[in-house]
Amino acid sequence: MRLSGIATAVLSFASTALCAQQGNLTTPLSSRVLLPSSFKPPQVFKNINLVHIINLERGYPRELVNVVIENTSKEPQDEYYIPFTADQIQRVGGLEVKDKKDADAGIFKVAIIEYDKESDTQFYRVRFPSPLAPKAQQTLAISYSLLSSLHPLPAAIAQQDTQYLIYSFSAYWPSAYITQKQKTEVKFGTTNVPEYTIIPGSKGGAESPEKEGTKFTYGSFGEVAAGAIEPVRVRYEFTKPLIHVSRLERDIEVSHWGGNVAFEERYTLHNRAANLSKQFSRVEWTQQQYYNPTSSAIKELRFPLKVGSQDPYFTDVIGNVSTSRFRSNKREANLEIKPRFPVFGGWNYPFRIGWNSDIKNFVRKLTGGQGYVLNVPFLEGPKQSEGLEYEHIELRVILPEGAENLKFSTTVPVSSSSISLHKTFMDTIGRTALTLRAENIVDDMRDRELVVTYDYPFAAGLRKPAVIFASLLAVFTAAWVVGNVDVGIRGKK
Known part of the structure; x- marks a missing residue:
């Protein structure tokens, strides 16, 4: 080793x-491009299939998105936008984007776009190493954490009581592009999840979530418009700091x-x-x-x-x-x-x-x-x-x-x-x-x-x-000079 x-x-x-x-x-994350509040990412991509994984086994949520994207425009494209709310953008940590099927491609360049503060939607901009050709597809692996997003409920407990946390998210990953098919998996560190949002099934389908041990699955869902959300809140046991x-x-x-x-x-x-x-x-x-x-x-x-x-x-x-x-x-x-x-x-x-x-x-x-x-x-x-x-x-x-x-x-x-x-x-x-x-x-x-x-x-x-040599020499010289100064008192002759 x-x-x-x-x-x-x-x-x-x-x-x-x-x-x-x-x-x-290494370059700073913030970009100098200032976009107006009316800005919307060009609809040059669509998400063919998206799997959103939320890991709640630690003291912070870790999210992973595996998505197959397709270039729907007639020109090659190299910019992909990821939206967050103005509150989330302050707490997003370690956002990385990779090509899931090409490990040699490395980590893509990611920047926070300086955005009009009046807008509630902010963006990360992802730059591909090479433009994606028209009608071509690519599988992205997007990972990030959201700090200070877990909150205890109740907020105060006795010294020996069990602690429960709540986490709010969207069953639809809030993409800037149309998504044809997606699902959200939530992984807990426990099976004790006393409260969670239930989403009725569409067109007679089964309701969500589907529970399997410590994993909940919301979906799968059919075509979802860009920016659509489906609020979900879970409350689960987490007796750790x-x-x-x-x-x-x-x-x-x-x-x-x-x-x-x-x-x-x-x-x-x-x-x-x-x-x-x-x-x-x-x-x-x-x-x-x-x-x-x-x-x-x-x-x-x-x-x-x-x-x-x-x-x-x-x-x-x-x-x-x-x-x-x-x-x-x-x-x-x-x-x-x-x-x-x-x-x-x-x-x-x-x-x-x-x-x-x-x-x-x-x-x-x-x-x-x-x-x-x-x-x-x-x-x-x-x-x-x-x-x-x-x-x-x-x-x-x-x-x-x-x-x-x-x-x-x-x-x-x-x-x-x-x-x-x-x-x-x-x-x-x-x-x-x-x-x-x-x-x-x-x-x-x-x-x-x-x-x-x-x-x-x-x-x-x-x-x-x-x-050091000069300092020691100066000290010895000063000591020699002082030692040779005659400070005795003599009477007048």
């Missing part, structure tokens, strides 16, 4: 080096002289689960732990780190937190932390963690020249069965002082990027820092790569020891 990991990293480094001269591969990270600040500091890569992550964490209807009882909580029942409180977080990680720490606003465990060997490195108190619904818990790793695990020197490649996960974070959602992420990569010609590549959708100088102890001009910002990311994207290429001249590597 280690050899395969190294081979994957080398291939990634090589591909990044080839594209370095073409600029950054709804972990929401409103802000994550992740720093990655590279030191060539120290041979080290230092990681630090600062979390502003919130549990969106049902609030407590009564005051928290520590005695009742302690009694529950003897039989370890499921709970909507956050009791612990598990961080699977890269092999070779070392020197972890865990602190909060009070100081060091001792309730943590770190296990590291040649195959794994796991950091398990327990908050200072169980985090129930409506509670916040800001904290930070950090660790170090050998630079050889992440940085390689390119053959010839003075170029280097850094390959790190864009997002690590906790790995929980209930999942996590991140509202705002700010990732900062701090390179050695004097690093230049910086370029980066990642498959994580970023909203903005910038390069600045970061000044620390014994710096002269400051270290080169790359800052990336992302919105509405879920933990499905953890461990996706961030590849950074940069030049680090030999002269820049000598800057630090030269500064």
